[in-house]
Amino acid sequence: MDTQRSLIVSVALLLFAIVALLLLTVHVDEIQEPPQYMYGIVLDAGSSHTTVYVYRWLADKQNGTGVVTQYSECKVKGGGISSYAGQQGAAGRSLEACLKQTMVDIPPTRHNLTPVYLGATAGMRLLNISSPEKSMQVLQDVAETIKSFPFKYQGARILSGKEEGAYGWVTVNYLQENFIKYGFAGRWRNADRDTFGALDLGGASTQITFVSNDEIEDSENSMTLRLYGQNYYLYTHSYLCYGQNEVLRRLLAHLLTTQDITGIVHHPCYPSDHSETLNMQQVFESPCVTSQRPALYNTQASVIIQGTGNYQHCLGNITEIFSFQNCPFSQCSFDGVFQPNISGRFMAFSAFFYTRSFLKGSTGIAIRTPGHLRQAAQAVCNLTLVKMSKDFPEQKSYLRDYCAVSVYIQVLMLRGYGFDDHSLPGVYFQKLAGDGDTALGWSLGYMLSISSLIPEETVNVRRALNPGAWISLMFLLAILISTMLLIIIFQVSRKKRSNV
């Protein structure tokens, strides 16, 4: 009886010690109070709109050991900053309401400690091609506005396509905790996990980025990132003019230049109950359609476009927007761009996510295989505008284009990138990731990379408790565990012996 009681006590103490040890390594963080946060602001100036993101992290958890999450976001009303080209001051003014909102979101004592970055992407890359002066003017405008707020201004610039792809990849893998994890021993350690590739579909460009073990034949597509003491060899490419809005425009230009525009122009990707009148200049003003622009055309002329909702014709015309010939490398995706074979799992966000959601909602098909994707695109191209408007009234302005965008994604992913029955199931369509509902995109990765929030070398920092106290506690608990184990072994063997 006595033996049994002391055995129970020993086991209880042993359990207590183990639990205490676990708590010590896992929960130390939450005990600390009160939390002091640091904030950072990134303005994601896309081609069709700007979003202002506020991120935050614990003040004593800088240099890569804290978790940065999204705190708030504000969608700027109106178009992207490039749409204000030639209107002095307008681009800057468009940002004011959201910047005022961030003044409210972030505690006043933190304002002057908060870095603010503006990154512009493909919309401004295009403007810089068609009019470098206007793009400079727009950037100066937005810079002036941002500087008039009490934050720490860190620049307003146009990101290269390579940067946009790589930072999107950093965001995905940071939020998946694929770089470092908080380990059992009270230290951060490399996670030793496979990374996810990143697929981003914006308004004016689309990016693909992944770690590849194959040789990258074009140095334009290779990028090495050193994060937490580890090198990552990335393949990345940004396809300018392959964002969804520019693809829709190029499709229109293609239809206008291959059909007789004096009559009604048939649009095989528009719903069959949709027609509209279109101004020629709207189509041909972008640098993405220079090669298709007729030498002579009346900019004020308008044409009548009639939808036909014909999947096969839509697929045929969209395929013609890509070029699958002329590859100067051992293999290409399209347009002569080198791409190694797809490898690993992927996270597909922005318009990939929205389109996939609509396909699921409207056709009931969840895309996992190439067959699903073809089937869903076919079904959505067969829907009338009346039917879609009835089921999705809140998406009214996008409904006309879902067939074209779905077919475009089908051609891009299957024929262009080469996703197949084996690799497509490894593509996860998501908008947010991480604990804090953080949006996927380049902006978090950009802030992390150019601040000291992701170091190049390994971090070796213990949490909360100071190292002396931590070691003593570990030591005491270790002694407790060993003692209890010895007692248990002793008791059990004594019991065995007495039973014999």
Ligand SMILES: *[C@@H]1O[C@H](CO)[C@@H](O)[C@H](O)[C@H]1NC(C)=O
């Ligand atoms: C982070 O690193 C910088 C220099 O790289 C250093 O000055 C700073 O004290 C570090 N902060 C923390 C919290 O370790």
Ligand SMILES: *[C@@H]1O[C@H](CO)[C@@H](O)[C@H](O)[C@H]1NC(C)=O
């Ligand atoms: C515009 O493009 C040129 C040529 O690629 C580049 O040198 C320049 O830095 C770009 N302008 C901005 C504001 O990024």
Ligand SMILES: *[C@@H]1O[C@H](CO)[C@@H](O)[C@H](O)[C@H]1NC(C)=O
């Ligand atoms: C492109 O669309 C037009 C109009 O619907 C159609 O006549 C033509 O056959 C299509 N082209 C291809 C290659 O499918």
Ligand SMILES: *[C@@H]1O[C@H](CO)[C@@H](O)[C@H](O)[C@H]1NC(C)=O
């Ligand atoms: C890429 O994929 C193709 C077709 O699946 C295969 O024939 C080829 O060997 C692969 N290349 C490499 C480098 O793995």
Ligand SMILES: *[C@@H]1O[C@H](CO)[C@@H](O)[C@H](O)[C@H]1NC(C)=O
């Ligand atoms: C397209 O819709 C019509 C009726 O509106 C239906 O009869 C036909 O089967 C549909 N085709 C596909 C491929 O879904």
